[in-house]
Amino acid sequence: MKRIPVSGPSISEKEIAYVTDAVTNAWYANANVYHERFERAFAEYHGVRHAVALPSCTSALHLSLLALGIGPGDEVIVPDSTWIASAAPIQYVGATAVFADIDPQSWCLSAESVEAYVTPRTRAMIPVDLYGNVPDYAALQAIARRHDLAVIEDAAEAAGTWSHGRPAGTFGATGTFSFHGSKTLTTGEGGMLITDDDAIHQRVLVLRDHGRAPGDTMFMNREVGYKYKMSSMQAALGLAQTERIEELVARKRVIFGWYREELGDCEEVMLNHEAEGVRSSYWMTTAILPDRLGGKAEVIRRLAGEGIDCRPFFSPLSSLEAYAQTQPASMARECNMVAYRLGAHGVNLPSGLNLERNDVARVGAAVRELLSQR
Numbered sequence: 001m002k003r004i005p006v007s008g009p010s011i012s013e014k015e016i017a018y019v020t021d022a023v024t025n026a027w028y029a030n031a032n033v034y035h036e037r038f039e040r041a042f043a044e045y046h047g048v049r050h051a052v053a054l055p056s057c058t059s060a061l062h063l064s065l066l067a068l069g070i071g072p073g074d075e076v077i078v079p080d081s082t083w084i085a086s087a088a089p090i091q092y093v094g095a096t097a098v099f100a101d102i103d104p105q106s107w108c109l110s111a112e113s114v115e116a117y118v119t120p121r122t123r124a125m126i127p128v129d130l131y132g133n134v135p136d137y138a139a140l141q142a143i144a145r146r147h148d149l150a151v152i153e154d155a156a157e158a159a160g161t162w163s164h165g166r167p168a169g170t171f172g173a174t175g176t177f178s179f180h181g182s183k184t185l186t187t188g189e190g191g192m193l194i195t196d197d198d199a200i201h202q203r204v205l206v207l208r209d210h211g212r213a214p215g216d217t218m219f220m221n222r223e224v225g226y227k228y229k230m231s232s233m234q235a236a237l238g239l240a241q242t243e244r245i246e247e248l249v250a251r252k253r254v255i256f257g258w259y260r261e262e263l264g265d266c267e268e269v270m271l272n273h274e275a276e277g278v279r280s281s282y283w284m285t286t287a288i289l290p291d292r293l294g295g296k297a298e299v300i301r302r303l304a305g306e307g308i309d310c311r312p313f314f315s316p317l318s319s320l321e322a323y324a325q326t327q328p329a330s331m332a333r334e335c336n337m338v339a340y341r342l343g344a345h346g347v348n349l350p351s352g353l354n355l356e357r358n359d360v361a362r363v364g365a366a367v368r369e370l371l372s373q374r
């Protein structure tokens with residue numbers, strides 16, 4: 001029985017040709033050719049002035065916070081349901097992460113909950129485009145304007161998602177992307193920061209290169225910064241993937257459509273929601289299952305027995321040992337009902353780009369079998 005992996009990329013002749021060219025030729029005077037082409041193509045797709053290739057989305061979030069001047073004494077609101085990378089950089093800069101609840105339909109940051117967590121110390125929010133969906137950005141931006149908060153969009157999971165005519169990543173002062181091997185677009189490991197703000201862009205360029213502005217005198221650093229760079233081989237891979245972004249998202253949407261055919265009429269199962277005006281990239285097809293199946297760990301264990309690899313819906317950050325002792329986490333544990341409910345019963349189903357119709361049929365049959373047993 002073939003194992004069905006939970007995620008994985010689509011690599012075509014284009015990626016192989018660009019990476020082969022990079023490893024052969026992108027040295028000496030040509031060392032930056034693929035970085036420039038990748039950043040330009042990514043910026044053009046998103047209709048923004050600047051894109052900066054980085055080693056990860058985590059580093060893109062870190063540089064966003066630094067460039068916005070967020071530091072000790074400041075609070076930054078993040079959704080309780082996300083990967084820890086959305087919140088960890090808040091601690092890197094000495095600020096405090098505050099965990100707000102998610103919306104029961106979009107599974108993204110709830111505007112209503114954000115409003116309840118704003119204090120005089122709140123400086124920013126980091127909405128997350130969870131599993132390729134988007135929160136209600138109009139509502140979040142209205143709150144940001146009212147309380148003078150910066151918005152950093154964590155679009156790690158949402159390359160190729162569009163909402164009301166705009167691509168994910170363009171709803172904040174900066175947008176950050178991940179090209180981890182599981183993502184719709186991959187460079188193996190990698191990230192991108194996009195922005196329309198020239199000052200943020202300049203600051204990010206200095207900070208990511210050990211405190212040197214492009215063109216500075218060699219080895220004469222102006223301040224202590226970071227080494228946040230990507231290799232030419234990764235940039236070449238990213239360029240090829242960016243040139244195929246519409247094809248890759250179309251495939252994700254086909255896969256989601258197959259899951260809808262398999263599970264759409266199971267009343268007890270909730271799949272990813274797509275609001276009016278949104279084109280989700282459906283990075284990971286996700287199912288919220290009924291309590292009676294015994295929770296996500298049990299479902300994952302049962303499906304693994306059928307050769308099907310799944311991932312758990314993110315447990316709330318406020319429930320993790322990493323944040324156990326923090327005051328915002330204890331408040332979140334009391335208040336964030338939706339994050340706790342969905343976090344207990346959600347499962348990311350296999351969503352790799354190489355899935356075939358019969359793989360999804362197997363997953364659908366296995367989930368229906370679980371539902372019929374208990």
Ligand SMILES: Cc1ncc(COP(=O)(O)O)c(C=O)c1O
Nearest residue numbers: 056057058083085086156178180
């Ligand atoms: C929502 C979210 N934010 C941030 C990240 C961090 O991305 P990276 O692993 O590229 O640092 C991820 C990646 O898994 C993610 O899913």
